[in-house]
Structures are given as structure tokens and as C-alpha cells.
Amino acid sequence: MTNSPIKVAVFPGSFDPITTGHAELVRRAVPLFDKIVVAVGVNTQKKYLFPLEQRLEWLKAVFADEPKVEVSSFEGLTAHFCNKIDARYLLRGLRNASDFDYEKTISQLNDIVGDGLETVFLISQPAYSHISSTIVREIIKGGGDASPFLPKGVEVRK
């Protein structure tokens, strides 16, 4: 664990694509930290709908007006990335009980692997708790209009 006086949090995810749910969560977390690094975790085994460059470009556009928010990407364990950049906090969202069950295990593991890495959870606002990247991808693949679930600056070509 580092002794950095700066409160840095990492918000990890695939962001394939970023949704209004992710964006709302980060904006609510901004007052809690000195810096939030929105980090795209790259899993070479996983197939994504959008290329990494596109996902990073959207994240940068969405948070261009938030000086405390940085955008990055990493391969390997989230906890190792956090240690590397001196981040002592992970930010995660909870939409429902299945998020809780999954996140609880991951956060307990990250505490050990990340040497005291603390996960901070924000409960989703009701207006966003039904939104997931998975659903958005299904809408896009089916030729539907996903724009109600995409933050301003994110445009998916049909």
C-alpha cells in the first residue's frame, strides 16, 4: 500500500460502450476523490464489440469537462494497475443484488491482491439501474436506437 496523500480512485470496466450509467456514477464520485482514473481493462481472450481506441476516445470525450478525471487502459490484474499508479481506491457501481454478490467477492480479493486496496461502492440511481453495456450492445446489434443510454459525445454509427 502506498502512502500517497492524493486520493486516487480507479474505475475499471470494459466500457463496451460507456453508458449513461457509468457516466453518472463517475460524476457522483468526483467530489469524493482528488483524481479518478477511468481505466479500460483489456482482456486479450475477450471479444469486444468496439475496438479499444474507440472506447478510449468516447471516454475522453465524455469526461473532457472533468479535470479530475483521467482515462487510461491496462492489461493484467486491476489491483496491480492500481498499485502501479498509486491508486488506493477502486470505484464500482451496484445496480442490484447480483452486482452485490459478484462485487463483494472481487473487492475482498482485491483487498488482498492489492495490499489494502479499498473498494468504494455507489448505489446506482433508480433512473440508471436498468442500464448495462450488455443491453446496449444487444440494442446496437439488433439495429435499434441506443442513444437514450449513451452519454453526450458517444455516437454509434448504424
Ligand code: ADP
Ligand atoms: P465489466 O465490463 O467489467 O462488466 P462494466 O462496464 O459492465 O464492467 O461495469 C463497470 C462498473 O460500472 C461496474 O462496477 C458496474 O457495476 C458499474 N455500472 C455499470 N452500469 C452501471 C449503471 N447503470 N449504474 C451504476 N453502475 C453501473
